[in-house]
Amino acid sequence: MPTLPAFSRPARLLMVTASVIVVVAGMRAFAEPLSAFFLAALIAMLCAPLRNGLMRRGMSQGTSLAVILLLILGIGAALVVFVGVSANQLIRALPRYEAQVQSLEEGVTTQIESLGLSEQATEAIETFDPTSLFPFVSGILGAVGNSLGNVLLVFLILVYMLLDAPNIPARLRAVLPEDSRWLDKAALFIGSVQRYMILRTVFGVIIAVVQTVVMLIIGVDFAVQWGVLSVITNYIPNIGFVLGVIPPVVVTLLEKGPLMAVVLLVLYSVINNVIESFIAPRFMAEDLGITSLFIFLSLIFWTWVLGASGALLAVPLTLLVKIMLLDGEDDAKGLVALVSEKV
Numbered sequence: 001m002p003t004l005p006a007f008s009r010p011a012r013l014l015m016v017t018a019s020v021i022v023v024v025a026g027m028r029a030f031a032e033p034l035s036a037f038f039l040a041a042l043i044a045m046l047c048a049p050l051r052n053g054l055m056r057r058g059m060s061q062g063t064s065l066a067v068i069l070l071l072i073l074g075i076g077a078a079l080v081v082f083v084g085v086s087a088n089q090l091i092r093a094l095p096r097y098e099a100q101v102q103s104l105e106e107g108v109t110t111q112i113e114s115l116g117l118s119e120q121a122t123e124a125i126e127t128f129d130p131t132s133l134f135p136f137v138s139g140i141l142g143a144v145g146n147s148l149g150n151v152l153l154v155f156l157i158l159v160y161m162l163l164d165a166p167n168i169p170a171r172l173r174a175v176l177p178e179d180s181r182w183l184d185k186a187a188l189f190i191g192s193v194q195r196y197m198i199l200r201t202v203f204g205v206i207i208a209v210v211q212t213v214v215m216l217i218i219g220v221d222f223a224v225q226w227g228v229l230s231v232i233t234n235y236i237p238n239i240g241f242v243l244g245v246i247p248p249v250v251v252t253l254l255e256k257g258p259l260m261a262v263v264l265l266v267l268y269s270v271i272n273n274v275i276e277s278f279i280a281p282r283f284m285a286e287d288l289g290i291t292s293l294f295i296f297l298s299l300i301f302w303t304w305v306l307g308a309s310g311a312l313l314a315v316p317l318t319l320l321v322k323i324m325l326l327d328g329e330d331d332a333k334g335l336v337a338l339v340s341e342k343v
Helices: 009-029 031-056 061-114 119-127 130-147 150-175 181-218 223-233 240-256 258-283 292-306 309-326 330-339
Strands: none
Touching: 009 031, 009 292, 031 061, 031 150, 031 181, 031 292, 031 309, 061 150, 061 223, 061 240, 181 223, 181 240, 181 258, 181 309, 223 240, 240 258, 292 309
16 A cells, blocks of 8 residues: 655645635635534534433423424524514614714814814814714614524524434444544533533623613613623624623713713623623633633634624634644644643
């Protein structure tokens, strides 16, 4: 049998780099179906413990699957209705906010003139047209509505995944030996993703509830909607808090003035930091094992590859690459050391 030629380390590095570029280019070309597949796989992993619990209580595979699908459909329908109603309410409120923006702009211009600043500064303020942002906001809301078409594709993939899920362990055992490290890696990856998503959900809901109560006390418009937004953006690492805090602070600025906007921003930040920095870590059995810098870089990378859904999938996909492809590989020890929280 002919032997494969031995390649030098630089040659192997070049081949690996070329392979990664080809794979990434292919993923970008098929970003939409890949995003649907990854989202369906993530939901299937989260549903697995619930389905197993139902089957342990005596339900058949078909009945447990029907219960899971009905639950997913109920949650999805409720979310779609909530988003649609909220978007409609926000669009109707835009003309009122447009008038408030113009009033705020006039007040800022008057204040600048009273301070004796140069005419160039005043002209710069007047040149900026904040009302041009409102068509942009409407366009974003329309894009979100159009993207709901992908929900059907995600749901169909999810149905087939859940149908085939009971057969996957037997197929893996038939292909791989019982002591295969790939089985251990797969179990570790699934457990890590389930733990991460459950904790993100629990603490995201806690943060959102506290923030919503604060907004209701202050009297912020659409307080419940901003609370739901906070839960969703909580899944986005590093910048999720910023994305969730901007809309309520802007609305508070227009409705209540700069002082209350600053108060809301401070309260939002305190609530988020206290729960994320002091309470949540006490309930985490172990961290992700990835540095904050690399999580942020992975957020940028997966968003670039898969689009907006890449922001939600950044941590699970990064865990997939780290656990399945890098951990335990001799050639990847240096890279694992660079991205790991603990060396």
